Amino acid sequence: MSQDIQTCEIILWIARLATVALIFFSIDNKLAWAGGWQPASGQVQIPIWPGSAPDAISAPNQESVQLAKGHGGWTQVNDVSMPTMTVYAPKAPGTGAAVVVFPGGGFRVLAMDLEGTEICDWLTSQGITCVLLKYRVPGGNHYWDDKCQCAITPKVPRALQDAQRTIRLVRSKARELSIDPGKIGVIGFSAGGYLVAQTSNIFASTYKPVDAIDKLSSRPDFAIALYPGHLCRAGEKFDASIRVTKQTPPTFLLQAWDDPVDPICNSTLYARELDRAGVPAEVHLFAKGGHAFGLRDKDHPISSWPSLVENWLKDIGML
Secondary structure (H helix, E strand, O other): OHHHHHHHHHHHHHHHHHHHHHHEEEEOOEEEEEOOOOOOOOOOEEEOOOOOOOOOOOOOOOOEEEEEOOOOOEEEEEOEOOOEEEEEOOOOOOOOOEEEEEOOOOOOEEEOHHHHHHHHHHHHHOOOEEEEEEOOEOOOOOEEEOOOOEEEOOOOOHHHHHHHHHHHHHHHOHHHHOOOOOOEEEEEEOHHHHHHHHHHHOOOOOOOOOOHHHHOOOOOOEEEEEOOOOOEEOOOEEOOOOOOOOOOOOEEEEEEOOOOOOOOHHHHHHHHHHHHOOOOEEEEEEOOOOOOOOOOOOOOHHHHHHHHHHHHHHHOOOO
């Protein structure tokens, strides 16, 4: 009898190992797991499209999550083909404001905690409803291709489609979320900062309407871009597809001079265009901070940026 029990335990142990092997696999010698990103317990991500996303890629790779190195380790989400949003209710008394978060990742991957969930933790502590967007990658917008060593602008801006749809969707749920439909902003980091600039200036829909929600405006009421990329093109010229007008919402820009990934011209060129159009803007340039610091930098003055944003939001009447 004891041998039978021991045999059963061995079989169960092998089955567990097999299950783990099916879940976990290696990407570039880094630990990753299939099944896609999931928010913390108690939070629910919902699809932003009622059916298939527009211009869907046929036979996409399976979404996976990877533990990436740098900045203390961060959650890298790969191959997103089914975009979602996750709503985080304010922890402090609600202000009526909401912010849609666009994580960075070069439009190749998503930095889902460093520039996503951690940002929502800060926003909700200020009484702001946070909406975290998991938009389509890779290749959903202007990106650098390692194979050709060149920048590529896809014909279909899938990431922008997802961003526009999410802003409209949040606006449609204003009453349900207890927010003011006139106080919906965006914040983005690196590539996500480029989405901030796009949604702030491209109001024509980049996809065919799928329901009544798409009749609502996708223009954010305020915009925050930290260490934005993709705006400063070859020859330090501003991206010609971004046409700043008086309709562009009040904008907050922040970047470090020593950013090794996205040069400071991404912020300075955009600031110049905002100024020419008469758009209220606040710009902060710090000597040190590098790139992708999120809320984790504790060693440089740039770590004060959340307080600067909070004061700016009060100044423009959003808090």
